[in-house]
Amino acid sequence: MAANPMSQFDVYRIGPEIKVGAFDISFTNSSLFMILSTVSILLIFNLGSKKNSILPSKIQLLAELSYTFVSKMISDTAGSKAKPYFAFIFSLFMFVLFCNMFGMIPYTFTVTSHIIVTFVLAAFIFIGVTVIGFIKHGFGYLKLFIPSGVPAVLLPLIVVIEIISYLSRPISLSVRLFANMMAGHTMMKVFGGFVVSLGIVGGWLPLSFSVALTGLEILVAFLQAYVFAILTCIYLNDALNLHH
Amino acid sequence: MIKKIYFQSIFFSFFFIKEAFAAESGGMPQLNPEFWVSQIFWLILSFGVMYVILSKLILPKISNNLESRKSQILENIEAAEKQREDSESKIKEYDEIISKSKVEANNIFNQSREKAIKDIITKKEILDKQIDEEIADAEKEIQSLRRSAPNKIVKIAIETSSVLVQKLIGAEVNNSSISAIVDDLSKRNGDKYYGN
Helix, strand or coil: CCCCCCHHHCCCECCCCCEECCEECCCEHHHHHHHHHHHHHHHHHHHHHHCCCCCCCHHHHHHHHHHHHHHHHHHHHHCHHHHHHHHHHHHHHHHHHHHHHHHCCCCCCCHHHCHHHHHHHHHHHHHHHHHHHHHHHHHHHHHHHCCCCCCCCCHHHHHHHHHHHHHCHHHHHHHHHHHHHHHHHHHHHHHHHHHHHHHHHHCHHHHHHHHHHHHHHHHHHHHHHHHHHHHHHHHHHHHHCCCC | CHHHHHHHHHHHHHHHHHHCCHHHHCCCHHHCHHHHHHHHHHHHHHHHHHHHHHHHHHHHHHHHHHHHHHHHHHHHHHHHHHHHHHHHHHHHHHHHHHHHHHHHHHHHHHHHHHHHHHHHHHHHHHHHHHHHHHHHHHHHHHHHHHHHHHHHHHHHHHHHHHHHHHHHHCCCCCHHHHHHHHHHHHHHHHHHHHCC
């Protein structure tokens, strides 16, 4: 049913069913848009880095501005120690951004509106950051859970809270992105449905809402990619520069 | 964000109750684990390939481009600075040459003026001398004329008086006696006649 605002999140198989052991890894519409996003990222940045002219072309400028934008974001939040992770954070930011933006085109599928996708990304970041923290600081990384300047009486409570907040990082990171994407797209679909059901007489109001929401959702698509990347930087900063 | 989820849950329940979609799609497609493994697999595959290509091929190129542009711009700025200094020193040279030539021109002008003035002065002196000589000559002539004039007048006076006397009296008078009279007269009234 096209009227169901949730049907836009349906995943369906494209082509034959592919099974490896007990696992179904068939090519789906979600896979299609993942590959579309990655291919367009690679295409744009390949074109943007091919020729090195002193006066950059538009596409070169785009690539270089994104490069400096992400590198500035990393150096601002995580310092110079985070330089080896630049490529990962850059890929992460671009991937989430492009998936979000592809979702803004009508009749497309939003990869990041699925909790499993965002959760895998967040879990990978969480595990990676934890591993980096333990490699850099050994068991000293556990000091992260003991904030300085806390009275000894409160310490057991604070440590428990800190551990819970640390462990909830991947959940909050993934749910934030997924929920924002899903809510925005559902809302747009609902208002679109209102336009149809209210017809030519009353449909103008939800239509204008829809137009406004489209602008808002494009902003949210960018903002959530930015937030996702910057939170990754902040977690990385915790692991690299133990401040507590 | 919590608000949004709350909002949504209201929406969902509204639609689920009204159209009974729950039976058809089983609520949120996100929570249907049917394609979870597929999504994880394709996510790791596409993201991994993209990450490898970006980090190994594309990002180093972009950073290279940025760096080379930066260094090239710096070089250009340096070259421009050098050229500016060169032109400034050249301007200084030109200024020096111009001031030198101005001084030279002034010198030449002064020299030629002095020369001209000297020429004029010498020529004037020569002319003055000539004029002085001529004036002296003329004065001498006048002097000699003046000196000879009384004698001639005396002679004329004697001859005239002898002729007059002869005509009046009809007798010849001795010239020497007349000359004595004229001499006497001229001596007495010489001052009046000659203005000496």
